[in-house]
Amino acid sequence: MGLRLKHALLALLLVVLAGCTSAAASGPPPTGGELRIAMSAGNIPFPSTPPNEGYEGYRFVGNNIYDGLTRLNLDQSTTLPTPQPSLAESWTTSKDLTTWTFKLRQGVHFHDGTAFDADAVIFQFDRLRTKTSPYYDSKSAASAAAAFRYFKSWRKVDARTVQITTTQPYAWLVWDLAGIFFPSPAVVKKYGNDNYNQHASGTGPFRMTKYVDGEEMELTRNDNYWGGRVKLGRIVLYPQPEPASRLSMLQSGEVDWAEVPSPDSVQQLRNEHYQIEMGKYPHGIMPRFNLFRTPFKDNLKLRQALNYALDRQGTAALLNNVGYPATEYVYDGNPSYTKATQGYSYDVAKAKQLLAEAGYQPGQLTITMAYPTGGSGNMYPDTMMQKLQADFAAIGVHTNLRPLEWNTIISIGLDGLNAKQWSDIDILWASPAAGMIPTGYSATFFCNRPGGLPNAAGLCDPKIDAALTAASQQSDVASQYRYLQQMMDVALKNAYFLFWMHDLNLRVLSPKVHGYVQPQSWWVDFTQITVEED
């Protein structure tokens, strides 16, 4: 009986496997090579507009399949990437910075062969913003809301000109437009919003040629790309949230690029002649004090004490120096970085003194800090939190660690620390793309978020509101950053955050990969990369 059962099961298995083999397989990659990437995301970002899986979705999927009206110049590593002409080849703005006119690039086609024009722009704006539009996509609209925060109206002027008006003078519209992608209206109309992802079609340098949710995505060079044919033939994306597995994928030669391997593996990989890529970019771990209530509300000395108590260099050493100490919210080299005030050093004596001046003797204060157990872009929370707990203990502050899922941390950021269910949290982990896109400051620094809800951590400083508002209303870029530096200075002096660590964006490439540039951004340019063929 056992033998018969076994034979039957084996036969069934072979039938299943044989059935599976009939599915279409990809052909050989075009010239320029095939770049296979192990992402840290738990799934393939879906190719919607916008994609999901955070900035990893923009990095690997959004910016490759699609274009925005503007695009960051990610092909260099020397400066913070800024918006450049893309589907809009030029633009003008009214003096009061509320009316923007964009001249669209001519001769651009979507991957399905249809033409890109002003109608396609209006179609997408309506799809993401106009509830009465027949193609309104409420789910994409929710994800894209931040990019539309100051949109008031939009209209087609002619076939290659569109005009956008904003709710207030707003110089950073061109930054927001880098994250609004344009799908082919014909494809959206044909398949509908719910089935669009399997047929995604943009104007970008790569077109989607295979998409198996949960398994892989294949992007093949768009030979008709308006910006000229890119060098790379094909990109293949694999999701792998487990660092040890990403490492094995790289070492086995199955991928040429692995995101964020374990810091412990860096030396070994270097010895094996892999390319270790690290560099400053806008990403930090900057936990937020709960400023709605005591002990941190109106207690500058306590906030300063905890900032002085952090042994940032020690934390970096624990992480094998894949991150480095933060002196302020943004990294030194970011245009928003202020040199007016010195950041917080590691000074236990000063921390103890400030703690006493704040009204707490050693052992008197117990705080609760919520942090994520994982999640893309969170560096190494467990190791870092253990170190933080020890650092605070050294000055006599006891820390209750509250590990939560990443989804829950995001929920807290939405609800705010004044929400009843989160009000017992004293410090909330935060891992902002600090300084990548200036509009990103709005939700974190303003007293009221653009949607009208109070700042999630209770931060409310009129000086910050004034500086940030002024920065967004300057036509001159240098003046924008001057105001942002003022804002950073106020935040630093008042210790509104726990200025902790900057990430170095660790990723590892095979020696076969050439032409890669590590930009000061979460996003990457793939157009100049080549992969040696075996």
Next chain:
Amino acid sequence: MLRVAVLRISMAVPILFGVSVIVFLLMNVLPGSAEASLVSDDMSAAERQAIRDELGLNDPLPLRYLHWLGDALQGNLGYSAQRRRDVSDLLMQAWGNTAVLALVSAVFGISLGLWLGYVAGTRRGTLIDRLTGVLSLSGLSIPSFFLAIILLAVFAGWLRLLPSGGANLDSGLLMALRSLVLPVLSGSLITMAITARVTRASIVDVAGADFVETLRAKGLSEWEVRRHILRNAISPVLTTSGVQIGALLGGSVLVETIFRWPGMGLLVFTAISARDLLVVQGATLVIAVTFVLLNLVVDLLQAWIDPRVRGAVS
């Protein structure tokens, strides 16, 4: 036999109902919001409420459950806003992948466990008996994720003999079989260990029964005697195998994550993380139905093999 089947299937209905209620409640008491991965912190309270309305999250819990149940009974498991796909499509894809892995793991683990248990049980006190003891104890003690990482590092990273992950079921039979080796070894170790221990214990128990002495006294060959022992000892092995296969079909989160195997375990894990309630509900239902059907098959098999069981059931 038909009566047994009908009786067992009717008993499954309240089990499935209970499981779906418990999972629904658990998902709703977890901290965090289902819409968190869909919205921006820039949105107004009204905009966020509109999304919650669209997802049905503002309805009272019992109403939400009844909506889901009503749709599920009509074969509609809903649409995952987080994955932008029909839940039934997601489940079919994941269940198919897990079924392939589970089937091979079960065949490998149970066959090996059965053989080791049989050999150890019929050769008590010998070296092979002791080795089986060590092997099965190791199988129970070594966490599957630890074994998976070691196997991955050695056979994929270092020796480059086998792929590091992915189901690769559309890359040809040979590639698919190669992709199965490491996840099967990692996932089936515990199945092998449990089967070996249960088989050995059962064989030892039956071998000491009076009827075995009688068979020998009647002059049956040792081979014939062992065939009788095995037939009488198989019942508990079948029971545990059913549970083991059920567990394998539920998908292993750790093994599927480490080997990038897009199955049920990985699907449920990511769905829980994203508070994708419809996917978790649907997956739980599928896993529970699988368990119930599998146990039914095991019970029927037992009744068929062992007249004592048949009599007890009927």
